[in-house]
Amino acid sequence: MIGKARQNESGRRLFLAGALAACCTVPPALGDSGDLETGGLSFRDFAIADRGASFHRIDSTFGVNGANPAPSRVIAIDNDNGLARIRYETIRTEVSLPLGWQATEDWERGVGYSGDKRYRMIVWRVDFAFEGVRDAEHYAATKGGTIKARRPTTQAQARKLRDGTFLIVYDNAPPSQGDSERRVVFDLVMSKPGNPKEGVLMTLGVPASDAERGLKLLALLKSKLQIDW
Numbered sequence: 001m002i003g004k005a006r007q008n009e010s011g012r013r014l015f016l017a018g019a020l021a022a023c024c025t026v027p028p029a030l031g032d033s034g035d036l037e038t039g040g041l042s043f044r045d046f047a048i049a050d051r052g053a054s055f056h057r058i059d060s061t062f063g064v065n066g067a068n069p070a071p072s073r074v075i076a077i078d079n080d081n082g083l084a085r086i087r088y089e090t091i092r093t094e095v096s097l098p099l100g101w102q103a104t105e106d107w108e109r110g111v112g113y114s115g116d117k118r119y120r121m122i123v124w125r126v127d128f129a130f131e132g133v134r135d136a137e138h139y140a141a142t143k144g145g146t147i148k149a150r151r152p153t154t155q156a157q158a159r160k161l162r163d164g165t166f167l168i169v170y171d172n173a174p175p176s177q178g179d180s181e182r183r184v185v186f187d188l189v190m191s192k193p194g195n196p197k198e199g200v201l202m203t204l205g206v207p208a209s210d211a212e213r214g215l216k217l218l219a220l221l222k223s224k225l226q227i228d229w
Helices: 002-009 136-150 208-224
Strands: 073-078 083-088 093-098 102-105 109-113 120-127 155-160 166-171 183-192 195-207
Touching: 083 102, 083 109, 093 109, 093 120, 093 208, 136 155, 136 166, 136 183, 136 195, 183 208, 195 208
Parallel strands: none
Antiparallel strands: 073 083, 083 093, 102 109, 109 120, 120 195, 155 166, 166 183, 183 195
């Protein structure tokens, strides 16, 4: 059954924008440094000062294609910096999320989302060979083409960041059910050091009107990401 589930997952990662929904005119993605920049924002700019209560109160679930997620483990609450440190055990990854968010996971992904679900993040492990591509660069190019083939109005732009991570920006796709406006989606595709056949994908979907802030949040998420390779 696990093998069958993995087969069903192949291609879903390449079409994850369908779950998070993307669109809009995208702001400049990079600063002069060739990397993502926070623009002076911190986690406090996205947080609700509830001292981490939201992470212990999962009032609803957000999954992908019928997944049955469970609450993720909270490692630490940093009230001064407006963030919680979360451990996704199933993918051996730690992230920092703004206070006021929630975090769940299932057998293959970690999910984080704001209390109103307008901001949504998913972190996956990626086997590039299983996905039918050579490496992170090939994946970035292939995923954009796959999205456009299924939704011709959607545009995708990919760029290699200074540290070798690939950023993909998705433009002009319809919102998901429950969204009140169009959205923009950012993908970060990261390779395992010393093994280009494996990697991690972080996807962040935000409302179109918050695209610029969402990109800065992505920079914050990236800066705190820790992966047990």
